[in-house]
Amino acid sequence: MKYAVLLPLFLLQMIVHAQSADTLTSIEKADDKLLLTIFLKHDQSMNLNEIEKIKTEQAFYENFPSEGISVVDWYVVMGIGQMVVLELPASKLRTVNVALEKTAWKAFKTEFYTTYNLYPIIEHKLKNKSKVTLDATPSSEKEDDKLLLTVFLKHDQSMTLNEIEKIRTDQGFYENLPPEGTSVVNWFVVMGLGQMVVLELPASKLAAVNLAIERTAWKAFTTEIYPTYNLYPFIENKLKNKSKVEY
Structure with missing residues (x-):
């Protein structure tokens, strides 16, 4: 009688474990x-x-x-x-x-x-957490015209990450980049290059971005800054595969 009671419980436990393993596997595959x-x-x-x-x-x-x-x-x-x-x-x-x-x-x-994608890892450190998703309207047709800027923050590999982080903290990097009035579009780590930040900002904020980088990113990074525009709305109609995702 004792084993008759335990056997169904054992089988139930095995089924639940198998379902959990299947679920975990599917989650891992999906992500x-x-x-x-x-x-x-x-x-x-x-x-x-x-x-x-x-x-x-x-x-x-x-x-x-x-x-x-x-x-x-x-x-x-x-x-x-x-x-x-x-x-x-x-x-x-x-x-x-x-x-x-x-x-x-x-x-x-x-x-x-x-x-x-680095942004979810550092978002809590940023004073200005403004983040935007670019719409499908070509920038040349927008009434509220904003500038996109790609900023490469290249690590100095003569320092460890802890040393770089200390410099950024001491210089107020996260409190000042992005400056108020500007928004992050994406903040990625491009392995082999460094961090890549795409910002959306009014042209009047260009000096503020540059000063924030000079004051808080130099010494921790070598920086490169490039004016940028969103090409996707101009070529989407040409693409056979139009699948697009947002980060």
Whole structure:
């Protein structure tokens, strides 16, 4: 009788454990996405019409991004070229590479960097937590015209992260960047480059951003700042795969 009571309880426990394991596995799989930052650098020996002709002939927009992959951001970073951030399963990494080799080479020189979203990790430290999602309206058509700015914060690898963090804390980095009146669009770590911050701001706040970086980021980082615009609304109609996600 004793074993007759215990057996059903044991079986129930095994079923619950199996369901929990299945649930955990599905959660891990659902969340197991890779961010990839891709720089598409123009060959300036050609003009834009010539580059666009090559992309069209090579079916760039029909094959990039590939199915199962989503665009996070697609910018023009002036002085660098196009910068695309993709979200994809790790299993699609080869697919991205092959698509660009077949359709982007000759038009662009490409660089790839694994990436992760830093903003959720540091949000609690920021005094100004303003964050925006870019809308689908081309910037040239907005009444309230804002400037996008891409800021690269490159670590000095002669220091440890703890030493860098101490400098940032001592200099009031998180209290001053982003300045009031500006908003974060994205704050990523681009592995191999450093931190990449995209800010939205009125042009009148450009000096404030620059001063905040000079006063609180220098010594901890080597900085590069590029005017930027959102290319995605201009090319979305050309893309076969229009899947897009927000961060």
